[in-house]
Structures are given as structure tokens and as C-alpha cells.
Amino acid sequence: MRKSILFVVSLLVALSLVLPACAPPAPEVIEKTVEVPVEVEVEVPVEVTVEVPVEVTPIVEEDPTALPRNETMYFNGQQWGPVVGWNPYSSSNNNAMAISQGDNARVVMFETPYLYNMLDGQMYPLLADGPWSWNADMTEITFKIKKAAKWSDGTPLTAEDVAYTWATHVKYNTPTGAANVDYIDTIEAVDAQTVVIKAKLDADGKTVNPLAVAAYVSSNYVLQKAWTETLEARAGGDATELLADTAEDVVYSGPYTKFFADDQKVIYVRDDNYWGQDASMWGKLPAPKYLAHTIFKDNAAGSVALAKGEVDVSQQFNSNIQLLWLSYGLPISTYLPEAPYGIGASLPTAYYNLNSPGLDQVAVRKAIAIAVDYPTIIANAMTNQSATFDQVPRSLMNPTDGEQALYDHDAVADLQWAGNDIEGAKKLLDDAGIVDSDGDGWREYNGQKLSYIATCPNGWSDWQAAIEVVAAAGQEIGIEISSSYPEWSVYQTIVTKSDAPLPEGYDIFMMWSDGAGPTQPWGRIRHLLSSEFVGMASNWNGNWGQYSNPDVDALIQAIPGETDPAKLKEMYTELVKMYLTDIPSFTLMYRPQSFHAVNETVWTNFPHQDDGTDPPVPPLDCTDGWGVACLYNVTLVSP
């Protein structure tokens, strides 16, 4: 073994020494060149490099030298850095393809009872049998588990597994447990198939948050009770140990499982005994035998691989994606054939630090917001992969039809702006008496020059480009705005500290907002505006500018319990009005839930607008929520 390793490394080094850089030599040449007398150089690295081939020793029993291209679907943009673990209770696995719970949960290896479809806002049963339902008092949700549902070890997946998963989340205060414990009281198994979720009730006996309870069934995995017990025994009941366990032995219910993982890629292989081929679910297995994700170190490398056909499904920002088909004629496409190419779902937002002198004035906030050149942000930062604010006027809603229908457009039309309104901004400031009184070119408020720092994390290039445009807008209207880009490690510590006013240097700063999901747009609005997060020492929820408005809070509180659509529309309209009036923050662009670009060299029949699928398959990289249906629809270009 050692000898062969030495030979391999020696060969490698020797070849690198003698191979000309630009002539791919034939194997015969190589055999000759091995003999080149470079013994001294060759011998030295051998000692230190013995680990490498050992590290890449195949860890799989099946041992093909390469994945058959016609059986493998390649991804990028989801997995950054090597996989750490396989533990679905933990969120520290860095295993994006296998473990990603949330609004559009990734159901490649682990599964949720329901699949959320961001295109029609519906939930479709996966592990569950038929739709879920509230009881008359709206305090309990009941649903059934499919009889066909099985674990990878062949045992049936039952209601008891659902109940035990929840109990474990609560017992060990996992992220899922902590996120839902305020809304869900218990989850019980009535019989092997029937699950009842009992909601937490408020003082009046009403469900605290029906939206959050209902979202649980499509956002969180069901995990096996028997395996969980094994894990608990291994961790000795210690929460930290349990969450740090890499769970190499995890039992799963989904169609794929781990096949290979190293620093350069992660590969999942289809479980041909997957229960979902039962007629009660998909009726067949997903088409690709392998799902493989190469780990790229930046977007540029990923984009090159997409263009070369080494990636089939791309979930990363590919700058000027349209050039790939318009200029290079490659078989690459996006969900929409024209700009904005994808469906916007989240609203990257610039927050105002409402404690900064001057920014406590609506006039100043509004003047900056209406002066910003949004078309430039969308053209430069997003290379037009965002709808413009002329196409989708600003509100609190994302551009999906479902959310757009939730507010009265006419009622807020006077409050919306599309940007570049320099004159309007100047007038607004002049009218408010915020003028340049000392003639230095900058306006003053209360005798103090309006001077701010706009910021976002360093290296987040699209956000940096947007921040520069915001700074330029300030210049135009007599407000000094300079930009600053701290490292993310520093930035996040400061921005999420909501128990004290933000420090200097964080006057205008960017953060994200929620995308599409079963609790949206309520969840997004809450995260943008609710004052409940002000005062948190580690606030990963939102409202980082520390806005506080009791009327807004009351509406946010009331919406989850409201079922009358007309009433809901009224409430959402009211919220949009207040948001566009107070302007505690403002949307800079629309961003898709996933950047979903596909190269159809090998696989075809990916989700595209008007592709005839019913229900429509969302452009979520064939892995998330109802988007996973894509894996059953794709076919080979050349079978």
C-alpha cells in the first residue's frame, strides 16, 4: 500500500516537473518521462504528502472510477465548503443538499409531511396522506401518515416518529424546537397513522399563532424514533453532544442518501428501495441515480463549470446569465426567458439606524429612499435578475402573484416610489426646513451636518454595488453618505445586537428579508417591522434598525388568527401604508428564492414558466419543497 502511494506521488511530482505546460501527452510519453533523473526533488515531498492519497481513498463500497454522466445531475451554489455532518437535528452540518429545513424544506434525504409550493401557495402531501385540517376551535391540526411511507431500514414510518421528533427538538432545545416551542404545545400520535399537533393557546384559549403551527408540517423533517434513541444514548442525554454528533448512521426516508463526500464534492446516491415509488406518492423513482455537488470556491468558478456543462442545475448568482445563451449559444436557460429570469421572492433591504441624528426624521429617510437610482442597482448589482420597481411597485410583498394580490394597490399608489426622484427629495427636505445653512454643500438638521455611513459586509459584491448607489443618491441631495464594508464576522455581531443602539458606522445598512413560504408575507413583515425583537442581545430575526410602532405590532399580532380574506387584505394594505409612510427601511431589489439556471446538455424537462406542469413545479433547483417534483420530471437529452 505504502509503496504504491509513494509511487503515485513520485509519479505525480515527476510528471509535473517534466510535462510541458501545454501539450497533453500521450500515455506512452508519460511512461518514458517517469525515468527522468529528478530524484532529489521527487523524494522530498514524498515524505510529507503521504496523507493525500489516503485522504481520498474511496469510502464507498461500490467503486466506479467516475460517475456515469447520464445518471448524474450536477449542482452548484448550494454547498460551500466541505460537508461536516449528517445530523438533521443540528444546523451545524454544512450539508446544504441533505439538510435544510424551513419554508421550502429540502427533501432529498429527509422528508417533511407536506411540500410547500411557492408558486400557488399550496401544500402537497409527501409523507402525509391527504390534506391536514384544523379542528373547529382551531387549536389542533390533524393529518395522516401514508401507509406506504418507510424508512431506509425498511421499517414503517409512523405517527409515533413525528411525535418523537418534536419531543426531541423540545427536550434538547434544537433550533427547530426553540423556533416553534412558543407556538406548538405537543405533537401526539393518536394511532400509527394519525398525528395531532396541539397549538399553544393564549389567555383567551385561542391559538397563539395558527400560521406558525400550520407551517410546521411543511417546514420540518420527520426523523426516526429508533435512530433518535440511538443518538440520544450515544450523546448520553447531553444537548451539545447530541447536536455535535455527525450522525453517519442516520436513518432517512428520502430518495437519496450519502455516497461520497470530501473537500471537493459531495455525492448522493438514489435509494432504489425508496418508498415514494409507491403509487400513493410519485409512482416512480427520481430520474438521476446520483446527485453531485462540486464545491466551488467562488461564483466565477461555478459559472465557468455551468457554461462547460459540468453543472446541470445552478443555484448561484451567475452575472449576466443571459449572455450564456444569447452570446455563446449554450443550452442554458432560466425559469423566465427574459429579465428578471427568475421569480423574485425576497427583498434585500436597506435599514435605517433610527437612532442616528437626522435619521429619526421621516423627511430625511424618505428623501434618501426616493433619490436612490434603483434601475442602476438592478442593472448593475443584479444584472437585471430582479424585477424593477416600475414592474412591481414597492410594498412589503414579494413579486409573486399570490402576495401581490394581498394588498390594495390603488390605496397605496401615492406612497410608492420608483427612485431617481432627486427634485422630489430636495423639495421634501427643503419643506421640512432641513437645508444647507452654512454653505458647505451639505444639509444640516438641528445645526448638525447630515453625514452618514452606509454599510454591508465586505465581499458581498451585489450588496456593495447597491450601497454605492445609495451613497451616490445622498450626494445628489446634499446628504453626505460614505460607504464602509466591514468583514461579515464583525458586521453580523454588531447588526444583530439589538439590546443597545447601533454604534457609529451603521447608519444605513443592508440585511435580507424572508423569501416565499407558508407563513409569508406575514413572517417577512414581522421580521421587517415588529418591535418584539428590539432588546434582544442576539437578534437573528429582523427589524435591525429598531423600529417601534404599536399600531404595526397590533396588526402583526392579529394577522395569524385572521381567516377572512377581505379582512386580511385590509390589514396587509394598512401595514404597507404604514411601512411606506414611516420608511424604517426600504427594499433595494427583488431576489429570487433560488437562482435557478439549468444547462440542458444532459438533462432536460426542467421547470420553466408555462411548462404545463400541474400543479406548477417551482424553480427551486429540483430539491426544495414541491420543486423536488422536478427530479421525477427530468429526462435525458440522449437516452
Place this chain on the structure above:
Amino acid sequence: MLKAYQKYFLNKLGWFLVTFVCAFILNFILPRLMPGDPVAAIVSRFAQGLSNATGVQAIYQQYTELFGTNRPMLEQFFIYVRNVVRGDFGFSFSMYPRTVADVLKSAIGWTICLQFPAIIVGWLIGNTLGALAAYLKGGFDKVLMPVSIFASNFPAFGMAIIFLVILGVGLEWFPTSGGYGFDMIPNFSWEFIWSVIVHYQLPFWSIVTIAIGGQAIGMRSMSIYELNADYVKYARFMGIQDKKIIGYVFRNAMLPQITGLALSIGTMVGGALFVEIVFSYPGLGYTLLNGVMGGDYPLISASTLIITVMVLSANFIIEILYGIIDPRIKAAQAD
């Protein structure tokens, strides 16, 4: 004579130890002086979407306790020393629950395999060219010098991207990313080894090309200086063969170059960051960069400790060898 050498040796050893202790302490302290809270980064992964304040706080405390970042710096230092002596570098913050040892182990082989041959090859070619330029003068020198200056001052990133665009994307002679084929699974087959070799070429030559220029310039200057030295003229008068004289000249000119080589080898563990990023090549450079960005103290300290040990050792060995090779140095030091 022996006593003088012993004194020289002990002197060097003493300095080695003093430098090591200072570097060790700095390796520990400096990363911890960076702004930002690394535990907050870990908590952020757990806490996204968590709305109850107590839950987030509990998680935060759990991890500050686990990583010991809530203890006084001095106490942390002694725990660190105790663990390092046992060979335990702890958990990587940025890749928790992976250990630092595991992170380093999986990346360091690629880095050394790429860097070591590249440094040696760049050094050999560079020095040979430099020496030839000094000796041959004329046209060769006139072409080599500007080219070398150009190459050595060319941004490493730019060189790698030019290689990538021309040889990888344009001509498609070489793959553009990864340490082996995107469709391969590591195994001991000819296909896999060939794939590793092919993927090796662009990163390797990107480093070598940059290295050659600097080495050639240095070697050329040293050689010209030596060629004009009195002993060369004297040797020529004596009628000694040119070949023999050249041997002496280059041995002398080589000395500073060897120091440079030792330093390059010592720092190579830091990785070839630009190559790793441009070609998505596996290795320590990018891991270390992420560690620095994420305030991953254990990972930074362990990596810099390895670099420190390697640089100091390489230097120490070179100094000791100098004492043997070049009696002038030993004599000067022993005075």
C-alpha cells in the same frame, strides 16, 4: 575550531527557542484581538428564525462555555498550551463540529503537493536562467531580464486567470476547477491519477511562472557581482578552466538564494490562495482565509503555529548548514 562551532550552534538554538516562544504567544493573542465575536457566527447558524430571546441566549452561552471564550485570556492561553502539548487544537469554530486537526489534515496534503514541487521547480528554473543570463550576457540577458521583471511583478491572480481563460476555457486543454475530475470518485485507477495530473497543471504552472521571474532576477544580480569579484579575476590569471570558475561563482551566488528557498518552503503551508480560488483547487489557503474572516481562533492559531515551526526550522537548518558550508559566517558569528 569545534568549540567555535559549538558556540555558534548554541547561539542559534537559543535564538530559535526565544523566537519560537514569542511567535507562539503572538499566534495565540493576535487572532483574539481581532474585532468580532466568532461564537456569534456559530450561534447565527442555530438562531436564524429563532424568535425567543432566551432560546438564542441559551445557545450562545452553551457555545461560549464549550469554546471557553468567556474565560479570561490568560486562562484560555494555559488551556491552549496544555492542549497543544497533547496535540489537541480543539474544534474549528467556523466548521464546528469538525476539529482543527481534521480540517488541516484534509487540506494540507493538497497544499504541500502543489506548493513544494512548484517552489522547487520555480527556484531551479529561475536560478538557472538567472545564472545563464549573467554568464551569457548579450541577447539572452536582454530578453530574459524584462520578461523576468514583467513576470515577477505580474499579479499572481491575473496570471492564474489568464491561464484559466486561455488554456482552460478557450483552448480547453486543461480542466478549469477542482483537484480531480468533476465526475470522478477518488480511487487508485489510472483514470483518476491522470485526472489529478491534468488538474494539477494550471495551478502548478501559475505558481511556477510567478516564481521564476523573481528568482532569475536575484540570481542574475548575485552572479554578476560574483563574476566581477577579485577571486574570479585572479583565478582567470591563474589559467584555471572557465568551467571550474563558474562552479565557484555559482556556489557563492547561491547562498542568499538558498535562504529564500528555505523561507518559501517554510511558508508554503499557508497555501497558494490565489490558485485555490481561481481554480477551486483544494488546499489550506482558502480554509485559512475563511478562518481569518470568521474569527476561527483555533484554526488560525494552529495554521500559524505550523507555519512558524516550519519557517523557524527551515531557517535554523539553513543557518546550521551555512556554518558548515561557509566558514566566513561561522567565523563572524563566533567572534
